[in-house]
Amino acid sequence: MKYYFLTAANSLGSTPLLTKTMIVILAVLSPYEAMIYVLLVFWVVDMLTGILHSTKKKFIETKPKGFALKVKIFWKNFESRKLRWSVEKIACYLLVVVLMAVMELYFFPFSIAGYTLTKIACAFFALIELKSIFENLALITKSEVFTKIFALFSKSFKEKTGVEI
DSSP: OHHHHHHHHHTTTTSOHHHHHHHHHHHHHGGGHHHHHHHHHHHHHHHHHHHHHHHHHHHHHHOOOSHHHHHHHHHHTOOHHHHHHHHHHHHHHHHHHHHHHHHHHHTOOOOBTTBOHHHHHHHHHHHHHHHHHHHHHHHHHTOSHHHHHHHHHHHHHHHHHSOOO
16 A cells, blocks of 8 residues: 555646645555544544533533524534634544654654554554543543443453553
8 A cells, every 4th residue: 555655746747736745644644544533533523422511511501492592502602712722632643643654654664562653653542532532421421431431441351461541
């Protein structure tokens, strides 16, 4: 796959530099495609659970009567500042993944216990998103089940790796 992208970039001749750069980035990231999709799914789920939590909080505060008022509150709940922050967060995640993949490709072509630097970065970002999803679900449902599940996961992770999350 990487060979295909690099060959395509070389054969583009007078194509703009940005297009060639994007093709090279895709070539570097092609081995990590599945992990990036998983990270994107976690990010979307985190964003949706965050929106649900925020909307539920507004409903509890205002106690709206009627469907139209609930829809109005739901749409007012979308703030461009919060959505922009979420987009900036995933952009930073992806930037770090690209930089780690480049570092790994050109400077550190080895793995630690079978895990590459890029895989470690993706796993770290996925854990951040998973923790946020569980926190949002705990707040939405007002149940400690999700907090306890993550605590068990965290304990098991620490026992196996020695790293606390």
